[in-house]
Amino acid sequence: MKRIIRMLVFSAVAVYLTSLWDRGFVVNYDLGVYVKASFLVALMFYLVRPLSKLVLLPLNILTLGVISTVVYCFLFFFLTRYFGLINIKEWTFSGINLLGFAIGQIKFSQTANIFVSAISVSTIINFLEQLI
Numbered sequence: 863m864k865r866i867i868r869m870l871v872f873s874a875v876a877v878y879l880t881s882l883w884d885r886g887f888v889v890n891y892d893l894g895v896y897v898k899a900s901f902l903v904a905l906m907f908y909l910v911r912p913l914s915k916l917v918l919l920p921l922n923i924l925t926l927g928v929i930s931t932v933v934y935c936f937l938f939f940f941l942t943r944y945f946g947l948i949n950i951k952e953w954t955f956s957g958i959n960l961l962g963f964a965i966g967q968i969k970f971s972q973t974a975n976i977f978v979s980a981i982s983v984s985t986i987i988n989f990l991e992q993l994i
Contacts, residue, residue: 873901
């Protein structure tokens with residue numbers, strides 16, 4: 863029971879943090895919709911993703927994990943397209959200057975933003991898993 867609650871909390875935090883920095887990742891913050899979206903992300907991350915890694919293990923080994931990322935992005939596309947709880951659209955990153963490094967303006971198409979959002983949510987959940 864504790865693991866299930868932790869999965870839901872981590873997914874909710876990852877969805878919220880991703881929506882803060884990625885303006886093309888839009889989530890309706892109505893409580894019911896947000897809980898459903900977090901539940902679906904948790905289900906996708908903790909159930910579907912490990913099963914796909916197991917089934918696609920030979921391809922994961924050959925491609926050094928690229929297939930796993932593509933599958934996760936496809937699952938995110940499926941989540942946005944058929945459930946409609948999360949909307950991922952085009953987005954223009956305005957750029958940043960941090961510690962002497964400058965990243966200029968970047969325009970992400972919807973497909974590229976699906977990849978960016980999926981990688982962001984996955985990274986945040988993995989980071990939270992490592993903390994606890």
